Amino acid sequence: MSTAPLVEICHVAKSYRRGVQTVPVLANISLGIGEGDFVALMGPSGSGKSTLLNLIAGIDRPDSGELRVGGLDITRLPEAALAEWRAANVGFIFQFYNLMPVLTAFENIELPLMLTHLTRRERRERVGLVLDMVNLTDRMHHYPSELSGGQQQRVAIARALITDPTLIVADEPTGDLDRASAEEILSMMQRLNRELGKTIIMVTHDAHAAGAAKALVHLEKGELSDGKIR
Template identity: 85%
Template sequence: MSTAPLVQISHVAKSYRRGVQTVPVLTDITLSIAEGDFVALMGPSGSGKSTLLNLIAGIDRPDSGELLVGGLDITRLPEAALADWRASHVGFIFQFYNLMPVLTAFENVELPLMLTRLSRAERRERVAMVLDMVNMSERTSHYPSELSGGQQQRVAIARALITDPQLIVADEPTGDLDRTSAGEVLTMMQRLNERLGKTIIMVTHDAHAANAARALVHLEKGELIDGEAR
């Protein structure tokens, strides 16, 4: 695992407007995440962990501070450039899978490649490869409604991998799964981290899920409490 920082966060703050009030969510966050690390962001509800994940992934922007990913300050990118960067550099895994119900497993995974210049044959080869990596080669023609929760999440992991991103962000990826399926998904994420060197940042409130990570980062009331390497 490389020790060079992939994510560097310096004095980042974020707040939201709620009516006439300004509600602070993150306060003066400074954090470095090494390339190839697997980090769990933990904290109680409302601690700001999902907001921090969204900032790192370029879904939202901080009010102040600097946020570099791969040496690029993504806070300075125009919206169109930020969207392009996000599409090619970040893979997303969500709690409720976010699969298109009218598309098969194969088509869901292929979707991010449709805007690339890859040929149909190249797309098919890449999709088959990543579905095999998540042990879903036998379910390629199945629709989400025909798959279990664990199988849907494995398809979602394949979709996150399909563009070979620098960074994978996962927001409560086991939150909708039973313990057995959750364990299978976490083992798969560990393999992606260890064998492919993928940098993974995972939000979770579950200590069992957090144990799969190499390091823990704790947030409370929008502040970084501590970090613990494994």
């Protein structure tokens, strides 16, 4: 584990409203994740692991507590500033890829760059680099429907990398893949962590997938089951 915390979660709690009821999801979570770590979040369904991931990524806000990424308390950012921070600092990988079906692999990867000031040439060069990193140069003009599940997830990984984010968050990235494709994706994530130094936080219910990470956080009923990263 790194000694320099990139993500600092301090006494964070989160609940949701269901009709007149308040349903607690996370209770007093405190955790540090170092820069360059690859952490797997595990726990049974309803344990709060995806909620914690969404809080770290700035998709949702806690009811209480602080959440700092790179020293910045993102819980205090106004919505517009939070969205800007998220776009610049977080890369997302989802279980079902979340690709635009009417766009090619190249265009899906380029999409986050359309909000930047990069020129068309600069965007094309950057997309070319990440396509090469995920070994999909020969599929750049294919649509998602023309790609296998593993290839679609590689497009999603390339899209997550395209803005060179500080943090990559992955929610069940191998959950919709066969074992061979899952192994390929996990190996790719390990290389991103090892060779590019990317900090990765991955939610998974699969102990085998979690084994690809450097460390494990286990949640049980909204609390850390052992209070620390293993």
